[in-house]
Amino acid sequence: MRLANKVAIITGAGAGIGEATAIRFAEEGAKVVLVDISAELAGAAAGGICERGGRAVSIAADISKNDQARAISEAAIKEFGSIHILVNNAADFTTKSVEQAEVADWERVLHVNVIGTALVSKYAIPHMKASGGSIVNMASMSSIIAQPNFATYNSSKGAILTMTKCMALDLAPFNIRVNAICPGCVLTSATEREWKRMGQTKEQWIGLNAPLHMLNRVGDPREIANVALFLGSDESSFMTAAHVMVDGGYTGR
Ligand SMILES: NC(=O)c1ccc[n+]([C@@H]2O[C@H](COP(=O)([O-])OP(=O)(O)OC[C@H]3O[C@@H](n4cnc5c(N)ncnc54)[C@H](O)[C@@H]3O)[C@@H](O)[C@H]2O)c1
Numbered sequence: 001m002r003l004a005n006k007v008a009i010i011t012g013a014g015a016g017i018g019e020a021t022a023i024r025f026a027e028e029g030a031k032v033v034l035v036d037i038s039a040e041l042a043g044a045a046a047g048g049i050c051e052r053g054g055r056a057v058s059i060a061a062d063i064s065k066n067d068q069a070r071a072i073s074e075a076a077i078k079e080f081g082s083i084h085i086l087v088n089n090a091a092d093f094t095t096k097s098v099e100q101a102e103v104a105d106w107e108r109v110l111h112v113n114v115i116g117t118a119l120v121s122k123y124a125i126p127h128m129k130a131s132g133g134s135i136v137n138m139a140s141m142s143s144i145i146a147q148p149n150f151a152t153y154n155s156s157k158g159a160i161l162t163m164t165k166c167m168a169l170d171l172a173p174f175n176i177r178v179n180a181i182c183p184g185c186v187l188t189s190a191t192e193r194e195w196k197r198m199g200q201t202k203e204q205w206i207g208l209n210a211p212l213h214m215l216n217r218v219g220d221p222r223e224i225a226n227v228a229l230f231l232g233s234d235e236s237s238f239m240t241a242a243h244v245m246v247d248g249g250y251t252g253r
Pocket of ligand 1: 012014015016017018035036037038041061062063064088089090091092112116138139140141142182183184185186187188189190191
């Protein structure tokens with residue numbers, strides 16, 4: 001068990017990469033706190049883990065709201081007594097060019113992706129200082145590349161990489177490591193919304209995106225969860241301020 005006796009908070013754990021990460025962590029012995037803006041999704045995902053013999057609780061919270069962000073760590077401590085791992089995974093997917101975006105678009109995407117990540121971390125860090133720990137921020141290949149009409153989302157994901165390095169520096173004295181993951185295209189509810197928005201079928205979307213990855217396919221959430229597991233665990237004990245590309249070679253060309 002690679003995460004025996006560890007307590008992990010995972011945001012955006014009601015679906016996609018976050019749910020896969022919560023499942024993977026629980027398989028490796030972690031007690032997991034599944035956070036999602038949707039109580040229904042978080043509850044169902046946590047219920048599934050418990051049915052398979054894991055230890056999981058769910059909490060409905062919008063990470064961009066200060067009080068709700070604080071309540072996440074309070075719930076984790078109340079339930080499990082400590083916090084060792086935090087996976088900041090929840091995200092807003094507003095994708096617009098600078099010309100297209102209104103102030104409200106920028107406010108929404110930056111508030112959830114940048115400020116939300118910061119707030120959840122802010123309230124978890126004091127509890128992690130006791131024993132050291134690992135924070136994993138879900139960035140994206142979009143953190144480091146341009147994509148058409150993605151300025152809002154990509155700017156927020158770029159900020160997450162910089163925040164990761166700043167957090168790593170500030171928290172190193174407390175043996176809290178902070179790293180980021182940069183996934184390529186992964187099949188989730190978010191990408192399903194994307195192909196529907198573009199008026200495409202799933203097959204059309206995969207057909208357009210798979211060849212952009214060297215491996216000529218898109219990713220599965222579990223392939224990202226496996227890297228979150230490595231970064232969350234002590235196996236990555238000499239890693240901090242790093243970002244790991246998990247993009248099937250998309251950005252390697
Ligand atoms: N899917 C991809 O292709 C892809 C690629 C690169 C990076 N990512 C990143 O991976 C992470 C997960 O993406 P996904 O594709 O699994 O998304 P998803 O939409 O399938 O799941 C995200 C979950 O986060 C929840 N959520 C959204 N806003 C929230 C908020 N304010 N507070 C709490 N929960 C909230 C949603 O309800 C949802 O259950 C995101 O950070 C995303 O930017 C995804």
